[in-house]
Amino acid sequence: MISVEQALEEILGYVKVLEPEEKPILECLGQVLAEDIHSSIDVPPLDNSAMDGYAVRAADTQGANTSAPRILRVIGEVAAGSISEQEVSPGTAIRIMTGAPLPPGADGVVRFEDSDEVSRRAASSAPLSQIGICCQVPPGLNIRRAGEDIAKGGLVLSRGILLRPPEIGVLASLGRGVVSVTRRPVVAVLATGDELVDIHEPLAPGKIYNSNTYTLAAQVMACGAIPKVLGIAPDKVEALKDRIHRGLESDLLVTSGGVSLGDYDMVKDVLAEEGEIAFWTVRMKPGKPLAFGAFRADGGARRVPHLGFPGNPVSSMTTFELFARPAILKMMGRKDLSRSTVPAIMEGQIENRDGRRVFSRVVLSKRHGQYFARLAGPQGSGVLTSMARANALAIVPEDVAQVREGDEVQVMMLGWGQEEI
Ligand code: AMP
Numbered sequence: 001m002i003s004v005e006q007a008l009e010e011i012l013g014y015v016k017v018l019e020p021e022e023k024p025i026l027e028c029l030g031q032v033l034a035e036d037i038h039s040s041i042d043v044p045p046l047d048n049s050a051m052d053g054y055a056v057r058a059a060d061t062q063g064a065n066t067s068a069p070r071i072l073r074v075i076g077e078v079a080a081g082s083i084s085e086q087e088v089s090p091g092t093a094i095r096i097m098t099g100a101p102l103p104p105g106a107d108g109v110v111r112f113e114d115s116d117e118v119s120r121r122a123a124s125s126a127p128l129s130q131i132g133i134c135c136q137v138p139p140g141l142n143i144r145r146a147g148e149d150i151a152k153g154g155l156v157l158s159r160g161i162l163l164r165p166p167e168i169g170v171l172a173s174l175g176r177g178v179v180s181v182t183r184r185p186v187v188a189v190l191a192t193g194d195e196l197v198d199i200h201e202p203l204a205p206g207k208i209y210n211s212n213t214y215t216l217a218a219q220v221m222a223c224g225a226i227p228k229v230l231g232i233a234p235d236k237v238e239a240l241k242d243r244i245h246r247g248l249e250s251d252l253l254v255t256s257g258g259v260s261l262g263d264y265d266m267v268k269d270v271l272a273e274e275g276e277i278a279f280w281t282v283r284m285k286p287g288k289p290l291a292f293g294a295f296r297a298d299g300g301a302r303r304v305p306h307l308g309f310p311g312n313p314v315s316s317m318t319t320f321e322l323f324a325r326p327a328i329l330k331m332m333g334r335k336d337l338s339r340s341t342v343p344a345i346m347e348g349q350i351e352n353r354d355g356r357r358v359f360s361r362v363v364l365s366k367r368h369g370q371y372f373a374r375l376a377g378p379q380g381s382g383v384l385t386s387m388a389r390a391n392a393l394a395i396v397p398e399d400v401a402q403v404r405e406g407d408e409v410q411v412m413m414l415g416w417g418q419e420e421i
């Protein structure tokens with residue numbers, strides 16, 4: 001039986017970062033950039049106004065204030081998206097909207113609020129021919145400079161970064177519609193067990209619904225990968241092999257069930273026959289019978305890594321979280337593979353009877369700057385609703401037999417219900 005660290009190290013040592021693909025930017029959310037992005041333009045392309053107001057020459061506003069406004073002649077108007085042909089010469093102003101390029105001659109913008117426009121409009125409905133400027137404008141006021149966001153030629157986004165909404169927006173602001181990103185892995189998901197019935201079928205006596213396929217496929221999606229659902233394999237070697245073969249075009253195969261010591265637990269036997277088992281059983285609870293290995297594919301030319309999770313729904317979810325998620329993130333080129341862990345005060349008690357690392361479902365909350373963890377409900381490895389209630393896993397080390405009320409524990413945050421990319 002190996003430790004959680006050894007298991008993870010072995011898995012991460014085996015899986016490789018996938019190759020890049022070119023894709024439209026909106027399909028790249030949560031993927032890792034596989035090229036450096038340089039800008040071929042300035043953003044914004046021209047000096048432009050940060051306010052609705054009047055483009056002026058700063059020198060013309062010398063000494064202006066509310067009681068002694070400077071009167072300038074209004075020679076035109078410029079809206080966002082168009083270029084003013086006119087020049088602001090001494091004694092003149094051009095009415096300007098936010099985002100409109102600054103007209104030649106102007107070196108500052110006065111907000112409407114700092115002009116007497118409102119009172120002039122109240123007095124006459126005719127287009128304004130003059131405007132009173134009520135403040136002194138330092139050169140550059142309310143001007144956004146060309147290239148102030150992105151300078152032409154510069155490195156804007158580096159290979160290896162994660163594409164989140166702001167990066168997608170930065171790419172769009174450069175006019176980049178397609179970029180190179182590390183490919184999303186396809187993860188085949190297979191449930192095993194004669195007791196399983198798909199959710200579309202009636203529940204016959206002695207059967208249970210197959211929930212693992214759905215939780216695992218959802219976990220695959222939450223990592224940003226693509227699930228390939230292989231359905232349910234019965235506990236018969238030939239049928240199991242047949243299903244597994246259908247999953248071997250994928251980048252990773254995950255199975256649930258069939259890795260314990262029972263008579264019908266034949267997943268690891270098939271793995272041993274059609275590939276290699278790297279390890280089987282990890283010193284943890286839930287999730288001890290976890291198999292990892294690789295299936296031979298394409299007549300032995302290729303290997304497909306396989307994680308064989310125990311069938312109990314919480315065991316399969318927890319082992320996915322601890323081992324499949326980092327493996328998938330690595331394949332996607334991500335650097336940060338682990339969940340955040342914080343120290344928390346335990347509210348309740350956890351027993352650890354047989355020296356394994358225990359992962360208990362907890363509800364983590366923060367009060368007065370301190371984290372607290374309370375058990376999310378019954379901790380049986382079949383009780384999935386307590387996993388649904390939990391937002392974190394409290395980690396009890398192998399050599400700690402009991403965590404008591406008030407003890408400090410390390411807690412791994414799961415992030416479900418929060419934005420997850
Ligand atoms: P196993 O690891 O195959 O011995 O399965 C252990 C237990 O997990 C089974 O007795 C079922 O109660 C449960 N189980 C196995 N597979 C699934 C599944 N796909 N969905 C829900 N529960 C399952």
Ligand code: MG
Pocket residue numbers: 192193194257258264265311
């Ligand atoms: Mg089974």
